[in-house]
Amino acid sequence: MLNRRSLLLSLALLLALPAGASASDIMVMNAVAPKSLTPSARSAAVYMMLMNHGSAADVLAKVETPVADHATAHQSIEEDGVMKMREVEAFELKAGDMISFAPGGYHVMLTGLKSPLRTGDSFPLTLTFKSAGEVRVEVKVVDKVDGAMNHEGMNHEGMSD
């Protein structure tokens, strides 16, 4: 049973927390990447669920992983019946938002993949938010993600490699 004194103490601690976002305000769940289909794959996509439990919006400023040279937030968009994707410079996660990076919408694009992704492997991905700072997740490599486009060897508009 929770006694009254410890309840008051935890309330006091809660209130003592500084305003604004902290790393614990951002939650990233179910990060997965479809396996590479060829040994020469140079790019891949990562899907996941992002939640902002904080009271202020936060912005994803940077994504990094040791398995690829570059990681960027991308959005798939349909233009004149053609699926295209573009880089999202500053992805915003509003207070209370739960946004899934899923096929047909957002994803993290890995380019300059150092070695092909194999089912069962996992790799770290660090998401840096302007207020919350670094959020590190393990990405699980899976056989396939339903509806995911093949990202291998894809040429992304406005990307240098």
Ligand SMILES: [Cu+2]
């Ligand atoms: Cu992409």
